[in-house]
Amino acid sequence: MDRIRDVDKYPTWIATNFYPNPSALYCTFLRSLNWTRIYVVIEGERFGDYYYYLSKFVLLQFKNCGLQSWQYTCRGPNDTCSPSEVDTMLLDFHSKTRIMVLFGRPQVMRDILIQASRLNMTAGDHVYVGNVLYGNTRKATDGFFAWHWRGTSNSSMHILQKAFQSVLLLHMVNVKHFMSPNIQKYVPDWERLAKHKYGNINLTHELGLPDLTSTQVAMELVGKIISEANASNIHSFSGSTLARKILNRQYNLTVGSTFVTPQGQMQYKTYASYYDTETSEFTVIINYNRIYCK
DSSP, rough: OOHHHHHHTTOOOOOOSSOHHHHHHHHHHHHHOOOOEEEEEEEEHHHHHHHHHHHHHHHHHHHGOOOOOEEEOOGGGEEEEEHHHHHHHHHHHHHHOEEEEEEEEHHHHHHHHHHHHTTTOOOSSEEEEEEOOOTTSOOOOOTTTSSSTTTHHHHHHHHHHHHHEEEEESSOOOGGGSHHHHHHTTHHHHIIIIISSSSOOOOOOOOHHOOOOHHHHEEEHHHHHHHHHTTTOOOOEEEEEEEHSSEEEEEETTTTEEEEEETTTTTTEEEEEETTTTTTTEEEEEEEEEOOOO
């Protein structure tokens, strides 16, 4: 899939999605902190299907960006991580490195942290990196990576509140960007089109604002460039010529201002966060404003 970004072979390729290539994001994040030995924990397909496939995509690129990695895939009931697996995995993790990257649901992170705390592995020497999906960005969240969660006992919450100081969250998108009035005003129209005009009334997942916004941007960019071409009185354009006219420009669109890079991508804005014990919230620690796929 990455080969489609080769402009020599695919000169008309332009991406309007607002989240970076996951491999590029992980490599940028880990290398910026000089973390090169990574223990990867993967939740199985049944419940962690998105995380499972994301892990395969990201791990393919780890060697290319100079990262050494070990991986452990949970094979417990329903492909999630059983308590005995967590014990085995944590001991193996400790024997190899101190940086863990989890591709799994927030509940798996909580299970790992509770057991890691009992093994004295949340005292500052070990780091646990979670991935925050954008999911429902109607409301800015940390992807439910929280120490206080329904069904969690008081004793476990006390353990988790301390253990979360060892957690960093890598955010795929800056959800606050999609809370802007320019984007929010389109939500009713997008819902009407999806559910009523096109009959998508039984959606398994709610339509994600980043994807809906990306589609809106794509349509507006195409319309703008074609209008400019028609106004130029030149009657013949190739697709690659039109694509080149989109690149390296700032646009003021109905959903807000956006910049298309010379590589044909949006200028991404995402970040990593840590748990601040004083505010009991996750706080931005590193901003990533320019992550480009190569």
